Amino acid sequence: MAYRKVDEEILQQVRGIISDDKRILTEKQDLIGYSYDASFGVFLPELVIQPTTAQEVAAVVKLAYEETIPVYPRGQSTSLSGGPLPVEGGIVLDLSHMNKKLEVVPDDLIAIVSPGVLTADIHAAAEQAGLIYPPDPSSSHVSTIGGNLAENSGGPRGLKYGVTKDYVLGLEVVTPQGEIIRTGGRTVKNVTGYDLTKLIVGSEGTLGIITEAILRLIPKPQATAALMAIFDDIVTSGEAISKVLTSGILPAKMEIMDQTCIRAVESYQPSGLPVDAEAIILIEVDGHARAVEEEIREAAKLCEAVGARSVKIATSESERANLWKARKMVSPAITRVKPTKISEDATVPRSQIPAMFARLKKIREKYNVNLVVFGHAGDGNLHPNIVADKRDKDEMKRVEQAVAEIFEAAIELGGTLSGEHGIGNMKAPFMEMELGKAGLEMMQRIKESWDPKNIMNPGKIFPKPGQRLNLTEG
Template identity: 45%
Template sequence: MLSSEVKRELQAVVGPDDVRDDPESRLAYSYDATPMYQAMPDGVVFPESTEEVQAIMKIASRHRIPIVGRGSGSNLSAGTVPVGGGLVMVMTKMNRLIEIDQDNLTATFQPGLITKQLHEAVERIGLFYPPDPGSMHVSTLGGNIAECAGGLRGLKYGTTKDYVIGLEAVLPSGDILRTGGKLTKDVAGYDLTKLLVGSEGTLAIITEATVKLLPLPEDRRVMVAHFTDLYAAARTVSQIIAERIIPCTLEFLDQGTIRVIEDYAKIGLPADMAAILLIEQDGPTSVVERDIERIAEICRQAKAAHVQVAQSREEEVQLMSARRSALSALARLRPTTILEDATVPRAAIAPMVEQINRIKEKYGLQICTFGHAGDGNLHPTCMTDARDREEIERVEKAFEEIFDAAIRLGGTITGEHGVGLAKAPFLEWKVGKSGIEVMKGIKRAFDPDGLLNPGKMFSKETRRRVVIT
């Protein structure tokens, strides 16, 4: 609960309706999309302008109250769970699309804007904002920026950080920081723009962002290939790249996922397949047709059991439905679904999937893997039950081994979900002691009193790394 003094001060800034500390509101913002994490905030505040954010930050700093910035709460690393109490600052009322600048090919917006709304607004005029996280229908762009959201198109188009070129952010002091601008080139000092992208609300609260846009690709085409051999599917991914083709998306489903989807959606997926690749190319029509033809030929040469190029938008929707229903199909199996995102260099996908399967067997768990094969970003997904402590212990051990395996293959503990609370104990495995020290120093430079999203990214204790033999 907020002290009456703090509550009064906040009410003076945002008005009585936009500060809440009733139990229902606190409960509603005590969790996010990440299973098994919850913590009650002392209050919730809904600013409507940068000035209000500044005033709130000053109040919080004076009273040493933690601030957890939050959009729709769709993150998967417990990044917005208020584990240190304090205020959850919900940015959803600052949701204005300020400008689409067609001369400079940029869009400027407030952080609460829904990702999909930006997509629609720019596509309507022939422009394109590529980052497409799975949550894009509900996620806010501020959240995408805080987490450096990825998505299906990462292989060809990169992720959120490749598009954000200017930010307005508020520091804990209440001071405004303005970085970058409508500029392709800007080397005036350290790149604070890219540093804030993916900083998970631990450095500043983003109040406005400018992203670069691309021309909307004029055409696209979807195809699917089924493989009876996992390595043949993985080799096909490498072969496509070796032919100097970069598809827009290159998605992968493993056998476990295929079976669960078929069981759920009855869309005719063959249960004996070891892997399915879903491939989309976009660009000028002539290039798309040529690329899709060549990819289909590569799949056939790799002895794909079935290769199908969508001949209509309806067929495309049908082909993509397997990938789209993956998470829903998996989620209905058990009460708790843990979606991880261990990521490896593209060429290491097959050994990574084998490691995941070995670890799953070792711990007697149900783990299915799907994800973005083109950029090595896999989502091993565990169906479990949070109430079963014994099983959850096995799940935790299994994921520790999965992170370790990813790092051994030259990968990382998180490709697009962020560190948050969930992976803080493992960050040192990837970045090393010197990386942690430098990052903590950066944190101090922005937030000397540690008020912004405390407990995230940095853990009190690094998990001891199990040596796998």
């Protein structure tokens, strides 16, 4: 597909759509800020528009469709998979300015939100009504709900509460041809035709642009309790996870950090973590106060019975915050080691977590890379992170091979390429490995039927012919 470049004629038309010239960015210094996200690679857009209404989005998309110009929706660009990168040039739609609506309707247990609203603001608004919006991607204080929706973001609470998709009842969407449609609605049950809501959530902006969402809220759990368990053997920690999950307890969070991770955190900010331990597990339960108290004690007993070196239950809110501090320091700790971080989210059936750890250990040794593993153990969603220096081409070649082997391992163990970050451009070459030719083709048919000119976030999810992972260029 040959795309048209953004020229003066296009700009004139855009000025007719967007009343305020300040929301049309064409200067290179402005465009640079839109050329990257939290993943790898830099791609300069030709034009950035900051729409504030669905009508503006629809008019721009209609123009882009008529003229065959790529369009990339973008929130706060915290994507770890390249979701908003303008890999084919064209127009970036910065939706972070479309942030006016955040309406909680307690009687219907819903919130109606604009795509540019920060997810943390939705959390706060729901709590004020005695409710919660459960999805909690680690980026929630800086990422927009629009980005969370496009990528179907997860987070630690996925184990008990599910992911973003599980809390979306309805959407307003601008289609690739610039029509405004509504999907779903305000009700939890809705089987009227195909579930376009759940198709669009997680489609990484390739099927349309979300301009409003109706989110499902639930009553706020009354109490929370947490524990930290330390294991000499990572296989034992895997057994503890299984034991807890089959005991009748469904924790809100169940996180794991491997030894490399523990050491990185401890050397970043010493806080008494056991650097000789092979794994730390953090468990949090929530719900009714009495239930929570009993469940956390039961979980501690189960960890001890399996062979944990030690288990510590937080006895106050500040102790609980303290337990989680180590987990929260992982990201800053590991990026201090080297400047380039490749953050993966390969996910395996939870019984395969010990096997996946063994595979990751081998990969670390085989390719001599700085591989750190942590993640959401309860749902099998691990985060193998490799830190490197992208100026070191030789190291990056090894990283490339290690990343490919991580994907292979996940799929061989019955898992998936991506649990919560999305495919973006980097993982696209591996799609057929997981889905097979026919499976990938059925996805492509949907894309082509909705976006025959491939203008909507091109270069994401679907590999180009012969496309391979490349971390040494771009």
